[in-house]
Amino acid sequence: MNKELGIYAIILGLSLGGAYYASLPQDDLSEGSKKIASLDAKVIKKVTFEKERLTVTVEQKNGGHFWATYQVTPAKPKDSKTSVEETSATKTETKAKPENGPNASEDALSEKQTSDTENEEKIEAKNNASGENAFIEPLITKTEFFPVGTAWNDFLALFKPLKSLRDLGTYEKAKASDFGLDKPSVLKIYDQSDKELLSLNIGKKSFGGSNNYAQLSGTSELQLIDNELVAVMEQARSRLFEGNLWSKSLNEYKMCRINSGERKRILKNSDTENGKAALWLDENKSKENLGFSYGSWMEKLEKLRAVRYAHDDELKVLNDLPALATVTFDDGLDSIVFIKASGKELSPAISEDTYWVKSSFTSAIAMVTKARSESLIQELEQIFPKE
Numbered sequence: 243m244n245k246e247l248g249i250y251a252i253i254l255g256l257s258l259g260g261a262y263y264a265s266l267p268q269d270d271l272s273e274g275s276k277k278i279a280s281l282d283a284k285v286i287k288k289v290t291f292e293k294e295r296l297t298v299t300v301e302q303k304n305g306g307h308f309w310a311t312y313q314v315t316p317a318k319p320k321d322s323k324t325s326v327e328e329t330s331a332t333k334t335e336t337k338a339k340p341e342n343g344p345n346a347s348e349d350a351l352s353e354k355q356t357s358d359t360e361n362e363e364k365i366e367a368k369n370n371a372s373g374e375n376a377f378i379e380p381l382i383t384k385t386e387f388f389p390v391g392t393a394w395n396d397f398l399a400l401f402k403p404l405k406s407l408r409d410l411g412t413y414e415k416a417k418a419s420d421f422g423l424d425k426p427s428v429l430k431i432y433d434q435s436d437k438e439l440l441s442l443n444i445g446k447k448s449f450g451g452s453n454n455y456a457q458l459s460g461t462s463e464l465q466l467i468d469n470e471l472v473a474v475m476e477q478a479r480s481r482l483f484e485g486n487l488w489s490k491s492l493n494e495y496k497m498c499r500i501n502s503g504e505r506k507r508i509l510k511n512s513d514t515e516n517g518k519a520a521l522w523l524d525e526n527k528s529k530e531n532l533g534f535s536y537g538s539w540m541e542k543l544e545k546l547r548a549v550r551y552a553h554d555d556e557l558k559v560l561n562d563l564p565a566l567a568t569v570t571f572d573d574g575l576d577s578i579v580f581i582k583a584s585g586k587e588l589s590p591a592i593s594e595d596t597y598w599v600k601s602s603f604t605s606a607i608a609m610v611t612k613a614r615s616e617s618l619i620q621e622l623e624q625i626f627p628k629e
Contacts, residue, residue: 422446
């Protein structure tokens with residue numbers, strides 16, 4: 243009996259020990275993978291990514307929102323006319339090659355160089371005649387600034403820990419081009435004091451696969467990493483862009499204050515505390531004003547999205563323009579200010595009126611769709627009490 247109890251006690255002890263071990267944080271490394279780094283999102287202040295003509299920087303501003311700077315330089319266009327002439331030059335060069343190959347005489351080499359020079363002169367003369375050499379339009383780098391959304395939190399979570407899919411061992415520098423590491427993309431992460439925490443060289447995709455070769459800067463160890471690290475930064479404009487103007491659903495608030503000039507209106511959500519569907523009422527406890535539903539207006543307001551964010555030159559103008567209307571929830575927890583700007587006020591390139599909102603959630607001014615904004619502003623006439 244005592245012997246059986248002893249066996250059961252041992253089994254129970256092993257089970258409890260195994261359960262405790264399983265409850266501990268695990269790196270969850272699959273066979274062949276390797277932990278490259280482990281970074282807590284709270285210590286990360288800035289992430290940069292550089293690839294050919296693309297530069298992306300995502301940085302925390304004043305301890306609050308993370309903002310992205312997305313810069314793209316277009317590829318230099320190919321000159322089709324020059325290409326034709328260069329093809330002719332190549333053909334001429336081929337004819338000038340002596341039959342003796344690498345043992346060609348100095349006379350044959352001189353003949354080849356003369357032929358090349360003549361063709362180059364012909365190309366330049368033709369371009370001068372057509373005016374193509376008179377002015378070469380510079381390549382303009384396009385830059386956009388925008389706050390990032392909740393997808394940024396998912397991206398930062400990839401670094402705790404950052405795991406390779408497979409540790410491929412060391413490789414020779416002479417073979418760097420085989421993995422795209424001779425001219426790699428570079429991902430860097432910095433902490434709150436701007437100290438570099440991680441520098442990762444990222445090469446091309448694996449042969450026949452969708453993931454990328456990579457190496458920690460200063461090492462020769464080859465890793466295979468998830469392409470998600472690259473894809474998020476490459477597609478930052480679409481995947482990280484913060485389109486929301488509110489911190490949460492408007493139906494979660496109890497009160498809304500609307501101001502336009504000297505006019506004002508206070509709406510209250512009567513069912514928020516009861517957990518029922520939102521029911522927006524005015525001071526007279528009416529849910530409608532001449533058949534117009536306050537709830538429908540709230541739904542349309544919540545669906546308003548940022549199209550893009552104002553740059554510095556636009557901000558100088560927009561900050562001085564009067565507000566069309568201000569909408570504030572629960573005494574300032576969430577608010578937006580509607581602004582209307584004409585094309586002449588912002589830029590000669592803009593031919594029509596544009597609508598913007600200043601959002602407390604993003605602490606920024608964003609352009610919003612014209613049709614929805616006009617509809618919301620026009621419907622304010624039905625929201626304000628008739629005098």
